[in-house]
Amino acid sequence: MAGGNAERLFIPESSDEIAAILRDANEQGIAVTISGGRTGTVGGAIPFGGYVISLERLNKIKSIDKDARVAVVEPGVILGDLQKAVEADGLFYPPDPTEWSCQIGGTVATNASGARSFKYGATRAYVQRLTVVLASGDIVNIRRGEYVSSDEGVIVIGEISIKVPTYERPDVRKNVSGYFNAQPLDAIDIFIGSEGTLGVITEIELSLLPKPEGFFSGIVFFERRDDLLAFVDEVRGYSLASRECRQTADTPTIDASLVEYFDSNSLKFIAEKFSETPDVAGAIFFEQETTSDTEDALLEQWNALLEKHNADLENSWFATNAEDREKMRAFRHALPLTANERYSRSGFRKISSDMAVPVEEFRSLLKFYEYQCGPSGIDHVIFGHIGDCHLHLNLFPKNIEENERARHIYGRCIAHAIMLGGCVSAEHGIGKLKRKYLAAMMGERYLNEMADIKRAFDPKGILGRGNMFDESYL
Numbered sequence: 305m306a307g308g309n310a311e312r313l314f315i316p317e318s319s320d321e322i323a324a325i326l327r328d329a330n331e332q333g334i335a336v337t338i339s340g341g342r343t344g345t346v347g348g349a350i351p352f353g354g355y356v357i358s359l360e361r362l363n364k365i366k367s368i369d370k371d372a373r374v375a376v377v378e379p380g381v382i383l384g385d386l387q388k389a390v391e392a393d394g395l396f397y398p399p400d401p402t403e404w405s406c407q408i409g410g411t412v413a414t415n416a417s418g419a420r421s422f423k424y425g426a427t428r429a430y431v432q433r434l435t436v437v438l439a440s441g442d443i444v445n446i447r448r449g450e451y452v453s454s455d456e457g458v459i460v461i462g463e464i465s466i467k468v469p470t471y472e473r474p475d476v477r478k479n480v481s482g483y484f485n486a487q488p489l490d491a492i493d494i495f496i497g498s499e500g501t502l503g504v505i506t507e508i509e510l511s512l513l514p515k516p517e518g519f520f521s522g523i524v525f526f527e528r529r530d531d532l533l534a535f536v537d538e539v540r541g542y543s544l545a546s547r548e549c550r551q552t553a554d555t556p557t558i559d560a561s562l563v564e565y566f567d568s569n570s571l572k573f574i575a576e577k578f579s580e581t582p583d584v585a586g587a588i589f590f591e592q593e594t595t596s597d598t599e600d601a602l603l604e605q606w607n608a609l610l611e612k613h614n615a616d617l618e619n620s621w622f623a624t625n626a627e628d629r630e631k632m633r634a635f636r637h638a639l640p641l642t643a644n645e646r647y648s649r650s651g652f653r654k655i656s657s658d659m660a661v662p663v664e665e666f667r668s669l670l671k672f673y674e675y676q677c678g679p680s681g682i683d684h685v686i687f688g689h690i691g692d693c694h695l696h697l698n699l700f701p702k703n704i705e706e707n708e709r710a711r712h713i714y715g716r717c718i719a720h721a722i723m724l725g726g727c728v729s730a731e732h733g734i735g736k737l738k739r740k741y742l743a744a745m746m747g748e749r750y751l752n753e754m755a756d757i758k759r760a761f762d763p764k765g766i767l768g769r770g771n772m773f774d775e776s777y778l
């Protein structure tokens with residue numbers, strides 16, 4: 305996002321310092337932008353005037369309690385560092401938004417998720433307590449379960465009273481479009497995913513999982529797209545069912561931790577780095593947690609399912625050790641890498657979608673993407689989190705005329721996703737770039753309900769100005 309600028313940059317080392325900065329800014333009505341690792345893709349951490357608070361010096365892992373499986377961290381801890389630290393203690397922190405240089409505070413503020421969210425959920429599932437400095441400079445501690453809405457639909461935190469919004473969240477597996485809502489509503493969930501608009505998160509308590517013993521993964525190729533989609537439907541069905549009933553070592557069943565899709569165009573891109581990639585209709589990258597007791601039975605079940613759906617087993621790749629899995633990650637990474645190399649000099653930004661739709665509408669959205677893009681002649685790829693019915697469509701315009709048409713295609717795809725009951729952002733957030741799409745999804749009434757929450761925490765609207773909603777709502 306171009307044109308960012310600020311009057312002052314603060315790099316504080318404590319919540320008290322942040323409180324003093326906010327008190328001053330609030331008094332004067334100065335805008336404050338909170339900056340984490342700045343890996344966000346929707347401009348949320350980009351300031352347009354005012355103060356910037358960078359959290360890079362609040363970067364301590366305060367504790368990791370191995371027995372309780374809990375970590376307490378400051379917001380500036382880099383995600384990759386936390387993951388390594390907990391793994392050294394035999395623990396596992398699953399949220400994995402591909403870009404490991406982001407900060408934990410940033411991942412909480414965006415409710416980040418990634419490929420493995422299919423099994424393990426998004427960041428929200430792990431946040432147990434937050435310390436937040438509000439715009440007034442007040443510091444609040446919010447533990448999950450402590451500030452929950454009353455039967456009358458009101459949450460009270462000290463002198464602040466919030467009315468629970470009346471909007472329903474779309475029935476999708478991933479969604480970061482607007483403030484969270486539920487009945488009853490826990491205050492901690494409003495802050496998670498609030499994109500720097502409600503307060504500065506200065507301490508986070510996270511729950512952790514035991515480190516899985518092993519993983520079995522595969523990149524499997526399909527000659528026919530219908531076979532691939534039928535395979536995914538069955539994997540999703542088995543995985544969701546197996547989470548509902550308790551697994552035992554005697555009767556393990558397929559339960560994928562990730563299910564990722566690459567269309568035929570994506571495979572052509574990847575072939576520039578991995579020449580052994582076949583030219584077929586598509587591929588699925590999957591991963592399954594295993595133990596020494598369950599591995600053989602699970603391998604057999606995956607093999608049977610792949611055979612049933614006519615996967616090209618001869619050309620597919622499988623991995624049970626970390627080294628081979630690394631190669632698979634490199635395969636996945638080859639797609640953005642090649643795209644960036646090929647188009648970085650075109651002068652036009654890629655246009656990328658982030659919508660998710662209900663499971664039963666997924667095929668309709670995919671068909672719509674293909675119907676819009678195929679005949680357009682504009683270079684494009686469709687790939688991503690098919691397990692969660694959340695695919696990224698990337699269009700690569702090469703000239704002004706293509707850029708114009710690509711934008712129209714994008715707009716039509718968003719409208720279609722909304723019509724199917726989907727959300728406009730499943731993982732990247734709204735930031736400054738997707739406000740008008742959030743407005744299209746939620747409508748004026750519900751945006752006003754969100755603005756009421758914003759005003760309750762930040763009456764002068766100094767925090768994250770321009771993020772999520774247009775200033776006219778505040």
Ligand SMILES: Cc1cc2nc3c(=O)[nH]c(=O)nc-3n(C[C@H](O)[C@H](O)[C@H](O)COP(=O)(O)OP(=O)(O)OC[C@H]3O[C@@H](n4cnc5c(N)ncnc54)[C@H](O)[C@@H]3O)c2cc1C
Pocket residue numbers: 337338339340341342343344345347348349359379400401402403405406407408409410411412413414415416417418419499500501503504505506731732735768771
């Ligand atoms: C190559 C690439 C791949 C990506 N893939 C994914 C993906 O698969 N899934 C996904 O979810 N995201 C993905 N992202 C987006 C990004 O990595 C995530 O949104 C990440 O969580 C942002 O963290 P950050 O520390 O960089 O935050 P920033 O970009 O600095 O900030 C993001 C927002 O959070 C606010 N914020 C930051 N810190 C705090 C705090 N302590 N308190 C309050 N507000 C705060 C900011 O004001 C801003 O609005 C990807 C990004 C890149 C570059």
